[in-house]
Amino acid sequence: MTLKTSQRSDIQTFRALDNLRNVNEKIAQGADIIRLEAGQPCFGAPQAALDYAAQCLIDNPVQGYTDALGMLALRQRIAAYYQDYYGVSIAAEQISITAGSSPAFIMSFLSAFDAGDKIALCTPTYAAYKNIVKSMDLDIVEIQTNVQTNFQPTLELLKNASEKFDGIIINSPSNPTGTIIDEAEFERICNWCDEQGIRIISDEAYHRITYGTKAQTALKYSGNVIVMNTFSKFFAMTGWRLGWVISPPDMMERMKKLAESLFVAPPTISQHVAYKIFDHLDELDGYVASYKENHDILRDMLPDAGLTKLSKGDGAFYFYVDVSDYTDNSEDFCRRLVEEAGVSATAGLDFDCKRGHQFIRMSYAGSAENMREACQRIKNWLRANEAGAVNSKAV
Numbered sequence: 388m389t390l391k392t393s394q395r396s397d398i399q400t401f402r403a404l405d406n407l408r409n410v411n412e413k414i415a416q417g418a419d420i421i422r423l424e425a426g427q428p429c430f431g432a433p434q435a436a437l438d439y440a441a442q443c444l445i446d447n448p449v450q451g452y453t454d455a456l457g458m459l460a461l462r463q464r465i466a467a468y469y470q471d472y473y474g475v476s477i478a479a480e481q482i483s484i485t486a487g488s489s490p491a492f493i494m495s496f497l498s499a500f501d502a503g504d505k506i507a508l509c510t511p512t513y514a515a516y517k518n519i520v521k522s523m524d525l526d527i528v529e530i531q532t533n534v535q536t537n538f539q540p541t542l543e544l545l546k547n548a549s550e551k552f553d554g555i556i557i558n559s560p561s562n563p564t565g566t567i568i569d570e571a572e573f574e575r576i577c578n579w580c581d582e583q584g585i586r587i588i589s590d591e592a593y594h595r596i597t598y599g600t601k602a603q604t605a606l607k608y609s610g611n612v613i614v615m616n617t618f619s620k621f622f623a624m625t626g627w628r629l630g631w632v633i634s635p636p637d638m639m640e641r642m643k644k645l646a647e648s649l650f651v652a653p654p655t656i657s658q659h660v661a662y663k664i665f666d667h668l669d670e671l672d673g674y675v676a677s678y679k680e681n682h683d684i685l686r687d688m689l690p691d692a693g694l695t696k697l698s699k700g701d702g703a704f705y706f707y708v709d710v711s712d713y714t715d716n717s718e719d720f721c722r723r724l725v726e727e728a729g730v731s732a733t734a735g736l737d738f739d740c741k742r743g744h745q746f747i748r749m750s751y752a753g754s755a756e757n758m759r760e761a762c763q764r765i766k767n768w769l770r771a772n773e774a775g776a777v778n779s780k781a782v
Contacts, residue, residue, distance in 0.1 A: 395521060395522050395523075395524050396522060398517075398518040398522055399514075399517070399518060399740075401514055401515060401518065401737070402514065402718075402733070402734060402736065402737040403424070403426070403514055403733050403737050406721070406733055406734075407424060407425050410422060410424060410425075410725065410731045418729070419729050420725060420729050420730070420731055421729060421730050421731070421753070421757045421760055421761040421764065422731050422750075422753060423730060423731055423732045423749040423750050423751065423753075423761055424721075424731040424732055424748075424750060425750055425752070426704070426705065426750050426752070427620075427625045427750075427752060428620065428625065428704075429752055429753045429754060430623045430674045430677075431623055432622065432623050432624050432627070432660055433664060433667040433670045433671070435663065435666070435667055436660050436661075436663040436664040436666070436667060437660060439659065439660070439662075439663040440656055440659040440660045440663070443656070443659045444656065450655040452651060452652040452655070453484075453652050453653065453655050453658060454652065455643060455646040455647040455650070455652050456482070456483045456484060456642070456643055456646055457482070457483065457484025457485075457631070457652070457653050457658060458484070458655075458662065459479065460662060461484060461658050461662045462479040462480075462482040462484065462631075463479045464665050465479070465482050465631055466478065466479040466481075466482060467665075468665060469604070469606070469633075472595070473603070473604050473606070475604060475606045475607055477606060477633055480639060481633050481635070481636060481639060482631055482632070482633055483631060483632045483633075483634065483639075483642050483643075483646060484629065484631050484653045484658060484661075485629070485630045485631060485632060485646075485650070485653055486628045486650060486653050486654060486657075487617060487619065487628040487629060487630045488590070488592060488615045488616065488617040488619075488630035488631075488632070489515065489519070489630075490630075490649070490650055491615050491630055491631065491632035492516075492519050492588075492615065493519065493523070493645075493649065494632065494642050494645045494646060494649070494650075495613045495615070495634065495638075495642075496519065496520070496523045496525065496588075497523065497641075497645055498634070498638050498641040498642055498645065499554065499586050499588075499613065499638065500523070500525055500554060500586070502523070502524035502525065503524065503525070503526065504525050504553040504554065505525070505526045505527070505528050505550060505551065505552040505553050506520045506525050506526070506527060506528065506552060506553065506555065506556065507527075507528045507529075507530050507545070507548060507552040507554070507555035507556070508520070508527055508528070508529055508530065508555075508556055509530045509531075509532050509539070509540045509555075509556070509557070509558075510529055510530070510531050510532065510738065510739040510742070511532070511538060511561075511563055511564060511707060511735065511738035511739040511742070511746070512556070512738055512739070513558060513561075513562045513563070513590070513738070514737040514738055516556055528548055528549065528550045528551075528552040529549075529741075530544050530545065530548050531544075531739075531741070531742075532544065534696075534698070534709075537564075537566045537567075537568075537569070537698075537699055537701075538561060538564040538566045538698055538699075538707065539557075539559060539561065539566055539567070539568040539569070539572075540555070540557065540568070540576065541572055541576075542572065542575045542576050542579055545576060545579065545580075546579075552585060553585060553586065554585060554586040554587070554588060555580065555585060555586075555587055555588070556589075556590060557573075557587060557588070557589050557590070557605070558589075558590040558592070559573070559589075559591070559602055559702075560593040560594070560596065560597060560602055560701060560702030560703040561593075561703065561705075562592070562593065562703060562705060562738075563707045563733070563735070563737075563738045563748035564698040564699075564700075564705065564706075564707040565593075565698055565699070565700040565701060565702055565703040565704070565705040565706060565707070566699050566700070566701055566702075567600050567602050567701040567702050570603050573603065573605070573608065574607075574608045577605060577608035577609040577612065578608065578609075580609070580611075581609055581611055586611065586612075586613065587609065587611070587612040587613070588612070588613045588615065589604070589605035589606075589612050589613070589614045589615065590615045591605075591614055591615060591616045592616060592617045592619070592620050592630075593620050593621070593702055593703035593704075594616065594621065595621040595671075595672075595675065596620060596621050596675050596678060596702050596703055596704065597675075597701060598678075598679050598682060598700075598701060598702060599701065600701050600702070606633065610635060611635055612635075613632060613633070613634050613635070613638075614632065614633040615631075615632050616630060616631055616632075617629070617630035617631075618630060618657075618661050618664070620703075621671060621674075621675070622661070622664055622671060623671065623674060624660060624661065624664070627657040627660055627661075628654060628657060629653060629654065629657040629658065629660075629661050677755070678704045678751065678752060680755050681704070681751035681752070681753070681754075681755055681758045682700055682704070682706075682751060684751075684755060684758040684759055684762070685697075685706055685749065685751050685758055685762065686700065686706075688758075688759065688762035688763075688766075689706070689708070689749075689762055689765070691762075691766065692762050692763075692765045692766035692769060693765070693766065693769040693770070694708050694710065694769075696708065696710075696711075696712075697709075704750055704751050705748055705750055705751070706748070706749045706751070707738075707746055707747075707748055708732075708746060708747050708748070708749055709745060709746055710745060710746065710747055711745035711746075714744075714745070715744055715745060716744055717734040717735045717736060717743060717744050717745060717746055717747050718734040718736060718744075720734070720747065721733065721734045724765070724768065727768055728764045728765060728768035729764055730761045730764050730765055730768075732747045732748065732749050733747060733748040733750075734746075734747055734748075735747055735748065
C-alpha cells in the first residue's frame with residue numbers, strides 16, 4: 388500500500404543548487420572550471436569577527452540556546468545599523484534573528500497569510516520564492532518584468548496584474564538580474580500597496596552591494612512591510628547560516644511563537660560572529676569594491692566575447708544575460724559551456740519558467756583574474772562554434 392504524500396511538497400527542483408553540486412563534483416574530479424554559477428562571496432567574514440567568536444567559545448564553551456528571536460545585543464546592533472545607514476528608526480523588538488533568511492520567509496508567510504492567499508512574484512525572480520510560496524499552500528500571481536522596466540516591478544505592472552493579490556515579494560538589488568528598483572517608483576508601490584491592503588515582503592539580501600545607486604529599505608516608505616536580510620551576502624557569512632527579519636509590531640507575538648516551535652533558536656556561535664562583524668563594515672565595503680571591479684570587467688569583456696545583452700547590474704553580483712542569439716535551450720547552453728569551455732553559469736529557467744530558456748545568470752563574486760579568464764574562454768568557445776551548433780540554436 389502506498390501512503391499519501393503531500394501536494395504542497397511537490398515543488399520544483401532548485402536548479403541552481405543542482406548546478407552547484409554538479410560543478411563541485413567536476414572540480415573534485417580535477418576539472419578546471421571557473422565558477423560563475425554560485426551566488427556567494429569568495430571572501431569570508433573578517434578575521435577579527437572570527438577571533439571574537441573563538442574567544443567566546445574559550446570563555447563559554449557551552450554555547451546554549453539564545454532567545455528564540457535571537458540575542459538581544461545582536462538585535463540592538465541591527466537596529467542601530469538601520470538608523471546609521473538608512474536613517475530609519477526601528478525597535479530591536481521588531482527584529483527576529485533566523486538561521487539564514489529562508490526561515491524568515493517561512494515565519495513571515497505563516498504570520499501574514501492564510502492558505503489560498505495570493506502572492507505576486509515578479510519574474511525573473513529568485514528560484515526559491517515560488518517553492519516557498521507553494522509549500523505554504525499559497526497561490527502565485529506572476530508579474531513579468533523585462534529589460535524596459537529594468538527587470539523590476541512598476542506600479543503600472545502591479546495595477547494591471549492578471550489577478551488581485553494579497554502580498555508581493557520585491558527583491559532589490561535583484562537575484563538574478565542585479566537591478567535596483569527606482570526609488571520614486573518604490574515609494575509609489577509602497578503607498579499603493581498600503582492603500583490596497585497588500586503586504587510587501589522586501590528581500591534586501593543584497594543591500595550595500597551596489598555600484599552608484601544606494602538601495603533603499605522599504606521601511607523608509609511604509610510601516611506595514613516585512614523586510615528580510617541575511618548575513619550571507621554583504622556580510623560574507625554564507626556558511627554560518629544567519630539572517631534577520633523586521634516585522635510590524637503587531638506581528639511580533641506570532642513571529643516569536645513560530646520561532647519557538649519551528650526553530651527553537653538561531654545558531655548561537657553564528658550570532659557572536661554577526662555581533663562583532665558590525666565593527667568591520669569598512670572591510671566589507673572593500674569586498675564590494677572587488678565586486679565592482681569584477682562587474683566592470685564583465686561589462687567590458689562579455690560584449691567583445693559575443694554576449695552583448697546584459698542586465699544593467701546596479702548591484703548584487705549578477706548579470707542576467709540574454710543568450711537568445713545562440714540558443715533556445717539555456718540549460719543545454721550552460722551544460723556545454725562548462726564541459727567545453729570550463730565556465731559554469733546558471734540557466735535562466737530557474738528564475739523564469741516561461742522565458743528563462745533564453746537567459747543565463749552569471750555571478751561575479753570571485754577574483755578579477757578569474758573574471759578575465761572566464762570572458763576569454765567564453766570568447767574562444769563562441770568563436771569556435773560560430774558555424775556550429777551554438778550559433779544555429781541547435782543547443
